[in-house]
Amino acid sequence: MRAGPLAVVGYFEPWWIQIIKAIVVFAVGLQLVPLVLIAERKLLGRFQARYGPNRVGPYGFLQPLADILKLLTKEQFRPTSSVGLLYALAPIISILTAVAAFGLIPFGDTQDIFGTKVGLYGVDLSIGPLYLFAFGAIAFYGIMLGGWSSGSKYSFLGAMRGAAQLISYEVSQGLALVGVIITAQTLSLTGIVHAQAGMWYVVPQLAGFLIFLVAGFAETNRAPFDLTEADAELVGGYNTEYGGGRFASYYFAEYLNVVVVSGIVATVFLGGWLLPFGLHPPGWVDPFVVLAKMSLVTFLFIWVRATLPRLRYDQLMSFGWKVLLPLATVNALVTAILVVATH
Amino acid sequence: MTGEPSPLAVSMWNPGEHVVVVQRPPAPGPARATWRTFRETLRGLLTTLGRFAEPAATVEYPEQKTPVYPRFRGRHKLHRFEDTPQNGAQAGLEKCVGCSLCAAACPADCIRVVAAENTPTNRVSPGERYAAVYEINMSRCIFCGYCEIACPFDAITMGHDYELSDYDRSDLIFTKEMLLAEPLERAPLRNEGE
Numbered sequence: 097m098r099a100g101p102l103a104v105v106g107y108f109e110p111w112w113i114q115i116i117k118a119i120v121v122f123a124v125g126l127q128l129v130p131l132v133l134i135a136e137r138k139l140l141g142r143f144q145a146r147y148g149p150n151r152v153g154p155y156g157f158l159q160p161l162a163d164i165l166k167l168l169t170k171e172q173f174r175p176t177s178s179v180g181l182l183y184a185l186a187p188i189i190s191i192l193t194a195v196a197a198f199g200l201i202p203f204g205d206t207q208d209i210f211g212t213k214v215g216l217y218g219v220d221l222s223i224g225p226l227y228l229f230a231f232g233a234i235a236f237y238g239i240m241l242g243g244w245s246s247g248s249k250y251s252f253l254g255a256m257r258g259a260a261q262l263i264s265y266e267v268s269q270g271l272a273l274v275g276v277i278i279t280a281q282t283l284s285l286t287g288i289v290h291a292q293a294g295m296w297y298v299v300p301q302l303a304g305f306l307i308f309l310v311a312g313f314a315e316t317n318r319a320p321f322d323l324t325e326a327d328a329e330l331v332g333g334y335n336t337e338y339g340g341g342r343f344a345s346y347y348f349a350e351y352l353n354v355v356v357v358s359g360i361v362a363t364v365f366l367g368g369w370l371l372p373f374g375l376h377p378p379g380w381v382d383p384f385v386v387l388a389k390m391s392l393v394t395f396l397f398i399w400v401r402a403t404l405p406r407l408r409y410d411q412l413m414s415f416g417w418k419v420l421l422p423l424a425t426v427n428a429l430v431t432a433i434l435v436v437a438t439h
Numbered sequence: 440m441t442g443e444p445s446p447l448a449v450s451m452w453n454p455g456e457h458v459v460v461v462q463r464p465p466a467p468g469p470a471r472a473t474w475r476t477f478r479e480t481l482r483g484l485l486t487t488l489g490r491f492a493e494p495a496a497t498v499e500y501p502e503q504k505t506p507v508y509p510r511f512r513g514r515h516k517l518h519r520f521e522d523t524p525q526n527g528a529q530a531g532l533e534k535c536v537g538c539s540l541c542a543a544a545c546p547a548d549c550i551r552v553v554a555a556e557n558t559p560t561n562r563v564s565p566g567e568r569y570a571a572v573y574e575i576n577m578s579r580c581i582f583c584g585y586c587e588i589a590c591p592f593d594a595i596t597m598g599h600d601y602e603l604s605d606y607d608r609s610d611l612i613f614t615k616e617m618l619l620a621e622p623l624e625r626a627p628l629r630n631e632g633e
Contacts, residue, residue, distance in 0.1 A: 143487050145496045403487040404480065419473070 113214055118199070121218040125198045129351045130160035135391075136351075136398050143402035167347070170340035177247030178337065186245060187338065187345035190238030193231040194352040200224055201359035202286045204369045204382030216383055217286065224285040225273050228360060229266070232315055236262045238349065239317070239324060243334030254333025257409055258324040261314055264416030265321075269311035271424035275304040275431035276364050285360075289368030296367035303427045305365045307420055309396070312357040314412070317350060318397060320404035321412055328406075354397055355390065362389035506629040512582045512597040515575055517618040520565070529565050533619070534594035535573060536566030544589035549579035566592075573615035578608050599628065 134149070134157055141148025149156035174183060199218025206215045221227050236258055243255025277283060279300065280291035288297075298305045314321040325333030335346045362368065366389045369382035377385075407415065467475060498505050507513065520529040537554030555571035563569035587596050595618075605611050 139491075142495070143491050145490055145493060147495050147497050147499075150499075399484060399487065403483045 113212065114219075117214070117218060121199050122195060124203075125195060125352055125355065128355045129348055130164070132351045132354055132394055133160040133163070135394065136401075139395065139398045140402055143399070164344060167339075167344040168341050172341065173339045175247055175337050179245040179247065182241045182245035183337075184342070186238050186242030187342045187349070188238075189241065190235060190349035191345045191352070193235035193238065194349040194356060197228055197231045197235075197356045198352060198359070200228060200285060201356065201386070202289060202363055202368055203386045204379060205286070205289075207379045207382075215286070216379075220284055220286050223283050224288075225270075225277065225283060225364075229270055232269075233262065233266065235349070235353070238346075239334045242338065242346070243324075246334075246337035248337050250330045250332070250336045251334050254324045254326070254330050254336070257326075257330075258317070258334060260409065261317075261321065261324065261412060261416075264413050265311040265314040265420065268307055268416060268420035268424040269315065271421070271428050272304040272307035272311060273364065274424075274428040275301050278428070278431050278435050285363050286368075288364055289370060292367045292370055296365065296370070296372075298365040298367075301365065301427070301431070303423060304431075305361075307424045307427065308365070309361060309393075310420060312361065313397070313400065314416070316353040316357055316397070318354065319401040320407050323406055323409055323412065326406060354394060358390040358393035358397065359386070361393045362386055366393075504627055506627040507599050507601065508629050511599050511601075512584045512587075514577070514598045514600040514603055515580075515586070515613070515618055516596050516598040517573065517615060518594055518596065519619065532562065533564045533569060534592045535570045535590075536564050536592060536594070537568045537570040537573075538591065540589045540591065541586035541595055544585040546583060546585060547579045547581045549576040550574070550586060551576075570615060573618065575613045575618065577603050577611040577613055 137159065138148040138156070147156075149159040152158040152162045174180065200221065202215070202217040202220065204216030206213050239258040240255045243251040243253075243258065246252070276288060276297050279297065280288045282288060282291065313319070317324050323333075324330075325335065327333075330336070335343055338346060363386070368389075369385045371377065371385060466472075518534045520532050520534060522530040537552055539552045539554065542548075542550040542552050551572065551574045552570050553572035554568040557563060557567060557569055582597065584597050603611070
């Protein structure tokens with residue numbers, strides 16, 4: 097086994113396990129997105145005193161399938177003013193980064209499956225959060241390139257808002273995680289989960305949790321920070337000119353991002369696969385624990401979307417710079433001082 | 440300036456003593472404002488969560504139907520005299536005497552009446568004449584109910600049926616037989632005072 101940071105974080109699986117895991121993780125992500133879609137539409141309906149879709153299949157649970165089939169059978173349309181290659185590339189970037197980030201979420205500890213040691217995650221990097229932020233930043237290229245290359249005013253405005261939004265929240269999001277990283281003293285996501293054995297970080301890092309959550313709403317372009325797609329004023333924002341499969345890709349990426357951010361929150365702040373009260377269930381329960389925590393966070397996402405109105409562009413900017421950034425900085429500093437003082 | 444100012448000269452209006460200065464509390468400090476924002480956000484979240492627990496207001500239309508009020512103006516009905524002993528010889532005859540007052544009252548011009556003489560062997564209505572043709576074009580009708588008001592014999596009234604869509608305009612021309620037929624009461628009736 098190799099020495100160095102890669103060996104330390106358990107990067108020891110043979111190549112064929114890596115391939116199988118990649119396929120399984122992608123398939124799981126692919127199944128979670130329609131679930132989040134139908135959950136959002138049903139829950140939004142209940143928040144608004146209606147039922148939501150309930151005609152397609154039992155209780156309307158086949159509605160996402162019908163939506164996706166409809167989108168995929170539509171014509172691939174391209175405006176004449178668009179920039180061809182970038183227009184086709186942008187949704188691919190969006191979906192690629194979302195899936196890449198999903199691979200990092202640990203669904204459980206290393207398990208012994210038929211005598212082979214397998215970690216229940218796509219990959220456990222020694223630079224987990226950095227990788228997440230890198231792909232979160234690249235994901236905005238999907239939005240910005242898509243909005244710009246459409247050659248439409250509305251798409252362009254949506255893309256510009258996306259750019260302004262990115263720089264407003266990303267620093268605070270990173271600083272919010274710094275507190276956790278200082279406390280856990282590791283950049284590996286499984287390491288962060290193991291460090292929460294005594295207490296989940298949502299308690300000592302409550303400020304970081306709230307800041308990360310708010311920044312997560314901004315990262316996933318969801319209410320109250322969905323101003324890149326602001327239906328009322330920008331028609332559809334960056335994806336106005338998209339239709340058919342490309343729009344489906346954007347849609348998929350958006351909801352997969354919700355899943356990813358829920359997964360990160362569950363992993364970093366809610367103790368991942370750990371259960372409170374000294375419960376130690378067998379290993380196969382771990383993924384379900386993580387999924388349950390993720391669905392709680394997703395419910396919060398939908399709940400907030402049903403409640404809060406969209407912020408104005410400048411309100412988000414001033415909130416990001418004047419409130420979130422100082423709070424995140426103070427949180428990181430106080431955590432650092434406390435960690436140094438107690439060690 | 441002489442005399443009264445023009446009422447159209449809006450810019451010349453002076454609010455004078457009508458101005459009421461709104462008394463506002465002093466602006467809260469940053470800490471208090473932050474706390475207030477946080478508290479109000481939480482209050483909003485709790486409000487929507489309260490709605491979440493409530494039953495849905497949806498009427499699932501093809502299975503459930505919105506009840507109509509008793510005076511709801513839906514599809515028209517033509518009436519016959521009821522078969523009661525008091526009605527005597529009139530029982531079972533059509534009330535419509537083909538006077539075309541409904542057609543005259545109709546603002547949408549959707550009623551067509553062609554009258555014919557009653558004969559002793561073919562008596563359709565108690566009057567001198569009867570409606571040989573009585574058609575209402577439902578694609579033109581605006582459901583104003585003037586025909587009902589105009590009718591001197593209460594022969595035509597507005598029913599409760601509001602499910603009038605069809606695939607062909609010509610299918611929306613209702614003939615006398617369709618209007619006389621006992622309508623399917625598909626729309627539920629609301630209770631009085633509901």
